[in-house]
Amino acid sequence: MAISILALVGASVPAFAEWKALIADQSVNVAGKLIFATPKAGWNRSSARPSDHGERWTRDGLALNELTFFAAIPDGGTLYHTPYGATQKLPKFRSNMLATEIVELFENSNRILLNSSVFSVGAVEPARLGKHEGVRFAYSYAAQDEGLTRKGEGVAAIVDGKLYLVNFIAPEIHYFDRDIEEIRQLVATLQVRPSQAMRR
Amino acid sequence: MARRLSIGLALATVLAASPILAQAPVATEKYAVREGFAFTPETPPRILVFRPEVKVGEQTTAGIFQNNAEWHAAVTRELSAALVATGGKRGIEMVLHDDRAANSQLLTEHRALFRLVVGTIIRHKLFGKDPLPSKVDSFDWSLGSGVAKIAPAAKADYGLFLLSHDSFESAGRRAAKLVAALMGNGDIAGTHFGYAALIDMKNGDIVWLGVDLKAGGDVRTAEGATQRVEQLLNGFPVRASGKAVAP
DSSP states (O other), X not given: OOOOHHHHHTTTOSSOOOEEEOOTTOXXXXXXXXXXXXXXXXXXXXXXXXXXXXXXXXXXXXXXXXXXXXXXXXTTOOSSXXXXXXXXXXXXXXXXXXXHHHHHHHXXXXXXXXXXXXXXXXXXXXXXXXXXXXXXXXXXXXXXXXXXXXXXXXXXXXXXTEEEEEEEEEEIIIIIHHHXXXXXXXXXXXXXXXXXHHTO | OOOOOEEEEOSXXXXXXXXXXXXXXXXXXXXXXXXXXXXXXXXXXXXEEOOOEEEEEEEOTTSOEEEOHHHHHHHHHHHHHHHHHHHXXXXXXXXXXXXXXXXXXXXXXXXXXXHHHHHHHIIIIISOSSOOGGGTTOOXXXXXXXXXXXSGGGOXXXXXXXXXXXXXXXXXXXXXXXXHHHTXXXXXXXXXXXXXXXXXXXXXXXXXXXXXXXXXXXXXSHHHHHHHHHXXXXXXXXXXXXXXXXX
């Protein structure tokens, strides 16, 4: 049981985040207008971004549900900012990657980010990110010191040579199953806007 | 219609140890009650008290925390007894949970989720600097309906989880602090905090949560444990009125 007061109040988290509520059933621009998505009730958007190409949402708190959008990651780009003190370099996206290689990119990036080898990828299958063909992958991992398993599901597609990926993660107990169908619906109906990426 | 969410801020405040913060009283006790929650007035609720989750030990001169097994046993025993006794005084039937009769793996997993959820509530609702806008007018966290499978034989309406973390200073550390004080330097006192929550055993909803980040009472003793429990149960729903109100 690793608990401290600083951890409880979030004071140990260096990236201070400001949260803004999203309006239910109202479409919003995500990740620099590169994705257009329609959330259900209760979601909050964070001002702290996981990378230059990403955006995070949560409903109950990041430890309980985290929905991350990555948009228009270019050839040579990474999913996340390099974590402070990381000894390994984050893997880079290549525009000619196969679907399985994208899943490996995600898995290896998260192993480094979580500093954990206990990361298991499950089913990988074709899926759609909006109207674009892509890949869906399920995974799970046991967070160190927490004593519980988190489940995740990502959907990724390469559009005009750039990577778009939506990832949902939550504790296996209660939180993942409660929201995953809602997330799948959001992913299936979102719009990827590569034309916005061209203007960058 | 006025919302019935109840979030309490205890009057007890402390002055932070740091001279920089010494001018600003910091609230260290808060509680929250789920919107609209009330005990059924007709029948007394049956509350299953899960074994308190205890971390207790000594803070060495170097500031390193060392667990103390003897204290751990004493604190667990005294807090459990204090909870049952306090419930009785409030007209609420509190029964100790028999760990041997439970689905232990399920309980372990839900304890872990409980810590995570409470940490989230503390950070995003009660004390942290990054509140979630969607939660400003609500207190609706849950552990999910899986809690109903933990101890169905107990036939409990609610479950009570409690966590206590106490770090006592070693003799060497106290001496070092005295020296530091004589030299004009401040120091950080031992850490004592805890929280308790009432869970609806049908659906896992957290219906009440009390948090004390600077708790009092030497929980290694019966008297201190009673004091700690009384502090943590600040704002615990009162049955007599049938409404969830602060005492």
